[in-house]
Amino acid sequence: MSFSLYRSVPNLITLGRLMLVPAIIAMIAAERWQAACVVFILAGISDAVDGWIAKTFDLRTELGAYLDPLADKALIDSIFVSLAIVGVLPATIAILVVARDVMIVGAFMVSWFLHKPMAVKPLLISKLNTLVQLGCAAMVLGVKAFDFPAGVWFDISIYAVAFLTLASTGAYFEQWIRHMSV
Incomplete structure (x- = not known):
């Protein structure tokens, strides 16, 4: 394997x-819950694996710095919207999750257009937010796939997603305001 191909493993x-995102959306739309849950878990594992490989073997790239959060956003936003459309999650939580990501991407674009680009560096609150969002989505898919009772954990996870999504939005907004000298 050539070094350049080896260097591309995390990005690949x-x-x-x-590429798994459309498949998961189709499975949710068709209410193929077990398949959606399994593929979602594989997508989550791939997120951990690509990050571990990039850090462990010093294979971090500029492309990866943009591509990894883009893949995370596509996965999370698509899952929350799909689950809201089929009536499994409240639409308000899907709107909140998507609005946060649109605002963050919009802020990065504005800073870039104004020739004051920001470094792509996730905040700790954002990493926690992503973890809780993925956990909530996995729980919901698991509940649907294996007929587990959601119980109080459903409400707790929804409130945790809402709180961390708002907190993360605020943290990025505060960082962007400082960066842009507003």
Whole structure:
């Protein structure tokens, strides 16, 4: 294997995760819950694996710095919207999750257009937010796939997603305001 191909392994894994998104959406739309749950878990594992490989073997790239969060956003936003459309999650939580990502991407674009680009560097609150969002989505898919009772954990996870999504939005907005000298 050539060094350049070896160097691309984390990005290729990320691209694979991105390609799983339409499949998961189709499975949710068709209410093929077990398949959607399994593929979603594989996508989540691929996120951990590509990050571990990039860090462990010093294979981080500029492309990967943009591609990995893009794949995360595509996966999370698509899952939340799909689950809201089929009536499994409240639409308000899907709107909140998507609005946060649109605002963050919009802020990065504005800073870039104004020739004051920001470095792509996730905040700790954002990493926690992503983890809780993925956990909530996995729980919901698992509940649907294996007929587990959701119980109080459903409400707790929804409130945790809402709180962390708002907190993360605020943290990025505050960082962007400082960066842009507003």
